[in-house]
Amino acid sequence: MAIFRAEEVRQLSDVELQEQAQKLQLELIQERGKVSAGGATENPGRIREIRRTIARLKTEQNARRSA
Structure with a gap:
């Protein structure tokens, strides 16, 4: 999954924003599952980047809702 x-993010449509947020949420769950199982992720900074990207997507969704 790409980091936006x-x-x-501003160039994505409303539907694309929602789809990408859902995909990233699933990826975040998978990465956290690896860590909680005692394993190491390939890229330790990936969880942080996923969280930040989800925040960017949600921020844009909220901005569009209130505008």
């Missing part, structure tokens, strides 16, 4: 920057 703010400019890229």
Whole structure:
């Protein structure tokens, strides 16, 4: 799954925002599952980047809702 920057997030449609947020939520659950099972992720910073990307997507969704 790609990590989106703010400019890229603004270009997505409402449906795409929702789909990407759901995909990233699933990926976050999988990464956290690996860590909680005692394993190590391939990229330790990946969880942080996923969380931040989800926040960017949700921020844009809320901005569009209130505008």
